[in-house]
Amino acid sequence: MLTRTRNPFDALYDLRSEFDRIFQEFAPEARSLLPGRALVARAFPLMNLHESDEALVIEAELPGFTLDEIELSLLGRELTIQGRHEMAQERDGDAQRTERPSLSFSRTITLPYEVNPDRVEARLTDGILRVTMPKAESARARRIQVRGE
Numbered sequence: 001m002l003t004r005t006r007n008p009f010d011a012l013y014d015l016r017s018e019f020d021r022i023f024q025e026f027a028p029e030a031r032s033l034l035p036g037r038a039l040v041a042r043a044f045p046l047m048n049l050h051e052s053d054e055a056l057v058i059e060a061e062l063p064g065f066t067l068d069e070i071e072l073s074l075l076g077r078e079l080t081i082q083g084r085h086e087m088a089q090e091r092d093g094d095a096q097r098t099e100r101p102s103l104s105f106s107r108t109i110t111l112p113y114e115v116n117p118d119r120v121e122a123r124l125t126d127g128i129l130r131v132t133m134p135k136a137e138s139a140r141a142r143r144i145q146v147r148g149e
Contacts, residue, residue: 044105045081045129053141056115056133063127070129074117079131080108113139 047060060081062070071082084104115133122131 043107045083045107047081047107047109049109049111051112051135054134056111056135058109058129058131058133060129060131061127062124062129065124065127065129067124070124072120072122072131074115074120074133077111077114078108079111079133080106081129081131082106115139 045060045062047058049056049058051057058079062083065083065085069083069085073080073082082105084102086102087100111133114136116136119134120131122129124130
């Protein structure tokens with residue numbers, strides 16, 4: 001007797017198709033947020049993390065933000081960048097188009113190792129936040145002398 005078994009992943013594919021249909025019906029632009037689509041939702045702000053022998057450096061894109069709208073905090077190996085940007089409301093007449101909404105965000109990243117919190121520096125220049133975090137002594141490479149007998 002030949003029996004046919006259903007692939008257990010078929011149910012997941014069916015569910016995915018149903019979600020696609022719902023997103024298409026209610027919010028066509030939301031389809032781009034589903035995995036496997038050309039456009040992908042990204043975290044905000046976009047940032048790069050690189051290191052030198054002495055420090056970790058994070059560069060984050062924050063166009064339009066001022067110093068007063070950004071807050072940084074460091075707890076152990078977790079750096080949190082928070083911000084709130086309020087767009088000025090038009091006072092004369094009715095708004096005909098509003099595409100630049102107010103924005104608030106919070107993003108926490110885990111650093112690969114401890115940094116010296118007393119020496120962290122942050123600068124905002126041309127919409128780029130640059131945070132320089134010197135490595136803690138315990139995170140720095142040390143040269144070990146090899147001795148013979």
